[in-house]
Structure formats: C-alpha cells, structure tokens
Amino acid sequence: xxxxxxxxxxxxxxxxxxxxxxxxxxxxxxxxxxxxxxxxxxxxxxxxxxxxxxxxxxxxxxxxxxxxxxxxxxxxxxxxxxxxxxxxxxxxxxxxxxxxxxxxxxxxxxxxxxxxxxxxxxxxxxxxxxxxxxxxxxxxxxxxxxxxxxxxxxx
Numbered sequence: 001x002x003x004x005x006x007x008x009x010x011x012x013x014x015x016x017x018x019x020x021x022x023x024x025x026x027x028x029x030x031x032x033x034x035x036x037x038x039x040x041x042x043x044x045x046x047x048x049x050x051x052x053x054x055x056x057x058x059x060x061x062x063x064x065x066x067x068x069x070x071x072x073x074x075x076x077x078x079x080x081x082x083x084x085x086x087x088x089x090x091x092x093x094x095x096x097x098x099x100x101x102x103x104x105x106x107x108x109x110x111x112x113x114x115x116x117x118x119x120x121x122x123x124x125x126x127x128x129x130x131x132x133x134x135x136x137x138x139x140x141x142x143x144x145x146x147x148x149x150x151x152x153x154x155x
Contacts, residue, residue: 003154006034010147017139020087020098024139028146029055032153040153051146058142065138066131075110075124082109083128103129 013028032051036043067080086105090097106128110121 002034002038006031006038006150006154009034010143010150013143014140014147017143018136019094020091023059025055025058025142025146028143028150031150032146035150035153038154043149043153047149051149054142055146058138062135062139065135066128069131069134070106070124070127073123073127073130074120075106075127076114076116078109078113079106079121079124079128082106082113083125083132085109087132099129099132102132 009027009031012022013024013026013031015024016022016027017024029051032043032048036045036048066083067077070080070083082105083102084105086101086103086108087098088101089105090099090101093101103125107121107125110116110124111118114121116124
C-alpha cells in the first residue's frame with residue numbers, strides 16, 4: 001500500500017517540477033520516505049538523508065537562481081518581482097502563459113517601474129526566463145532521479 005502512494009508521490013513530484021505551485025522535489029522525497037517506511041531492504045537511512053539534503057538544496061536554489069540570472073543580465077529586484085507576478089498570471093494560460101508571463105512581467109517591471117530602456121528591459125526578461133528554465137530543469141532532474149529510485153527500490 002505504501003509503495004502505491006510512493007509512486008503517486010513520485011509522479012506528483014515530477015508534475016510539480018514543471019507546474020508552479022506544486023513543490024516537486026519535496027513531494028518526490030516523500031515518495032522515497034514512503035518506500036523507506038514500507039521496509040525496502042535497499043533503501044537505507046543514508047540514501048534517504050542524502051536525498052533530503054539534495055531536495056533542500058534544489059528547493060533553495062530554485063528561489064535564488066532566477067534572481068541571480070535576472071541580475072546577471074542587468075535586471076533589478078523589481079524585474080525579479082515582475083517575473084514572479086507574470087508567472088502567476090501566466091498560470092491562467094499554461095504552458096505558454098507561464099513563459100510569456102515570466103518574461104513579460106520582468107520586461108514591464110524594468111520598463112515601467114525602473115524606467116529602463118527597451119534593450120535593458122529585454123535583457124532582464126531574458127535573464128528571468130533563463131532562470132525559470134534552469135530552476136525547472138533542476139527540479140525536474142532531481143524529481144526524475146528520485147522517481148527512478150522509488151521504482152528501483154520497490155522492485
């Protein structure tokens with residue numbers, strides 16, 4: 001029974017890595033925990049704790065990296081906030097709205113609030129978009145590997 005819930009948690013974790021609002025890697029880690037609690041002979045406490053550390057690191061990096069890439073391309077804190085607002089508005093029209101919302105939010109924040117030119121605003125929006133893509137890829141890789149271990153340790 002726990003194995004079934006572990007697989008469901010793994011699948012939800014992968015979906016949560018792509019869809020904003022669902023905590024992908026933490027849900028995937030719960031799947032690993034369920035496999036551990038089910039008594040898998042291959043799942044050790046060390047493996048569980050290592051993946052907990054990786055999950056925490058990826059979750060923290062998911063909040064830090066987009067802002068860093070936005071700043072690296074000349075964007076301000078306002079661009080990062082605009083990207084976040086655009087991301088949530090883009091959720092109304094997934095998946096393209098998520099991408100366009102992130103870029104549009106950063107662009108408009110730089111252009112209208114920070115009063116930067118078109119080119120600077122565009123560069124900031126590219127940085128916000130790259131940060132979003134990098135964070136999503138990082139979460140997806142982490143959750144995908146945990147799903148692999150969930151299946152491996154159940155078999």
